[in-house]
Amino acid sequence: MRNKTFLSKAFMALFLSGILVVAGCSSSDEDGESSASGDQTEVSVFQFKVEFKEQFEDLVAQYEEENPDIKIDVQTVGGGNDYAASLKSSFAAGNEPDIFNVGGPTEVEEYREYLTDLSDTAAADAALDGTLSGVTVDEEILGLPYSQEGYGYIYNKEIFEQAGINAEELTTYEALEEAFETLESQKDELGLEAVIALPAKELWVMGNHLANTYIASDFNDDILEAYNAETIPFEKGDELQRMLDLQNEYSKQPVLSLDYSQQVEQLFSTGKVALIQQGNWIYPTVEQMDAEFAENGIGMIPIPVDGLEGHLPVGVPQYWVVNNNADDATQQAAKDFLDWMYTSDAGKELVLNEFKFIPAYEGYDTEQISDPLSQDVYKYASEGKTIGWVFMASPIGWQEDSLAVNMQRYLSGDITWHEVIEGSKADWENARK
Helix, strand or coil, rough: CCCCCCCCCCCCCCCCCCCCCCCCCCCCCCCCCCCCCCCEEEEEEEEHHHHHHHHHHHHHHHHHHHHHEEEEEEEEEECCCCCCHHHHHHHHHHCCCCCECCCCCCHHHCCCECCCCCCCCCHHHHEECCHHHHHHHHECCCCECCCCEEEEEEEHHHHHHHCCHHHHCCCHHHHHHHHHHHHHHCHHHHCCCCCCCCCCHHHHHHHHHHHHHHHHHHCCHHHHHHHCCCCCCCCCCCHHHHHHHHHCCCCCCHHHHHHHHHHHHHHCCCCCCCCCEEEEHHHHHHHHHHHHHHHHHHEEEECCCCCCCCCEECCCCCCEECCCCCCCHHHHHHHHHHHHHHHHHHHHHHHCCCCEEECEEECHHHCCCHHHHHHHHHHHHHHHECCCHHHHHHCCHHHHHHHHHHHHHHHCCCEEEEEEHHHHHHHHHCCCC
16 A cells, blocks of 8 residues: 655646636626526636646546536636636636636735635545645645646657667766767757757746756755745756756757647657657647557656756646635535545546546555656655755746746847846845845
């Protein structure tokens, strides 16, 4: 039996760029009346994970079939659209979802007035130790973890084999750089358009994930330490720069117009680039593109960090929360649905085998973790070779609106790297005053 242990110290969230104004997911009318329609209780869900949109909707359909008195409306905003901005727009318009997503203590603070205490749910009781730290305030549990996720460099095994590269040996920057040079020299023979695809249009890829790899150690991998920090030292800022430069140098161009869909679907899944910086969440997308390639042709390795060689960033991507502005019946229906998803036999089967999640709850047969990327993440986590996800504890919007935007300006040649660091540091300090 798997121990009730969380295998990473900190957590995540996500993501993304652009603005999409979303309406039509209100939890109650202006008079505060129940969101029931006839004999049905209606629950609106506003969620960010585009990678499992269809699978999640299938799960909802199964739940509705088993519970005909419940109607669940799902809206998914993510990928190339900005979930955080869309959620804010929805609340501002008075269209408040009953269930939505937050990513750790920073967003818990932002939405605190709307969050229902979920301490009485079966899912909260089953959550692995440590997974609730970032969403617990005054002994109230305000969110339920999605899953565990990890990210790094996802590579094409066949291309690496043809080029004579052993992925497991790429534990240092120097070894990775040499591998990039080798792939570049064999591009024509390997059928590559570029070595890698850097989707610099996506603020979250640089400001959240790449940056986190090099700033987590600033806070000892502790999400609460980052949340309370008045400044950020950027002790590994030079390492962050050289890794960004390496990706940019060998990437499909122009990177500033390259997005997530192009990176994963058009370039990596079709063998036009040898590797990408992404996480195990891309597996369903790759599987839809090429099931054989997804099952047998891809693997994940860590982004090299001096002193943390062989460590993979692993954490909780987002949390489900319930809107306390919904009427009591709707709140209870929302809790019941989340409990069913994570603690019922039917829900657990779907979470493992359809969502391809690495569970953040006890009571799962982790031998059933089926896809190779999730297996890689679980391996690093179970061995304790992880880097914490502290980026979700940065000041609200900082990782994308400040750091990532500055990184974009650096890539376009508008500012120096020194200005990236100093400007981002000043924004952090001003936000924490």
